[in-house]
Amino acid sequence: MGDSQYSFSLTTFSPSGKLVQIEHALTAVGSGQTSLGIKAANGVVIATEKKLPSILVDEASVQKIQVLTPNIGVVYSGMGPDSRVLVRKSRKQAEQYHRLYKESIPVTQLVRETAAVMQEFTQSGSGRPMLGWLQTILDFNGNCGVRPFGVSLLVAGFDDNGPQLYQVDPSGSYFSWKASAMGKNVSNAKTFLEKRYTDDMELDDAVHTAILTLKEGYMHLKLLFF
């Protein structure tokens, strides 16, 4: 591992055809705080639990839901610091698009570019992703290489194609959803959403449903403890 001539990727295929690091990244996501999104007829709502480790934490300083452009927002489940890197990169990509075309970036394009960044980190080996050239950097233990992002993102936006909701995974794959949840308690949340979702929901109904879904998960957790 300390030999710099051996540049192998931390995300190498296992014999069963899986990329084990990505599986572990998804586990990291699955143990993160619940977040969900619901696409309504006239908008999209994204929501997340904001459970802070102590009452002494200044909750106004914690921003789990972030704005990427005036009409696109994002929420995550998983490792907060990783999501900050992605938010920063996505904001820059959106601005670069605007600088070139003087037009707001469509949701699909921003999602595609963000997903491409996440995919880079699953394939770069010991080269540095997000740089124009490959550069091998060794740390003290002689580890070289990068790891996938430990977050899944829910990107919500409104553009010329109407309201849209996308989920982006650590592998870089993305899906469009009518309603989805990520993080802890995802199966219960999804079942609840499946029952409650209708295609002609208004935004206010969607907000209400989102809160109920989060509450459902919270109640479930409370039952587990007591």
Place this chain on the structure above:
Amino acid sequence: MSIFEYNGSALIAMVGKNCFAIASDRRFGVQLQTVATDFQKIYRIHDRVFLGLSGLATDAQTLYQRLVFRHKLYQLREERDMKPETFASLVSALLYEKRFGPYFCQPVIAGLGDEDKPFICTMDSIGAKELAKDFVVAGTASESLYGACEAMFKPDMEPEELFEIISQALLSSVDRDCLSGWGGHVYVVTPTEVKERILKGRMD
């Protein structure tokens, strides 16, 4: 001798009622010698966006190829055509990229935007956009073109009248410019069709 006057050209774009017209001369020359009399200076980016390029012919051709490349990729990625305003921003950005070694071209962009609203603009060789509500001109004959357009233009013309006016403005202006002429090439674009016509003027 200016590099912009090496090949010679004349370009106009005019706005009509829910339509636009874009016209060019047909001469391709190398200084005083005329080499071709059927040279294309107006290019179709898609049915609702047309690009005219005046100035050095080699730069015009290369710039056109680069823009078509960018537009094709845009169509594939975004699954839609570029709006004329967006295309103009792209052209401006591409030209400014070469700020200290520019393309010696002056583009004229004409298109139908949202709700079939006609859009025209021109820019200098380093991408300074100039939007107009009535007409834009470019090329070695631009001074005469400005005069002719100013005199002949009326707002809200129907496609047939627009064709007449733009043709007369073009032909009368190129007659005063030795580097442009040898006929005209006019496109009149409405939301439903594109009409391409060749003009015969003084063939000199």
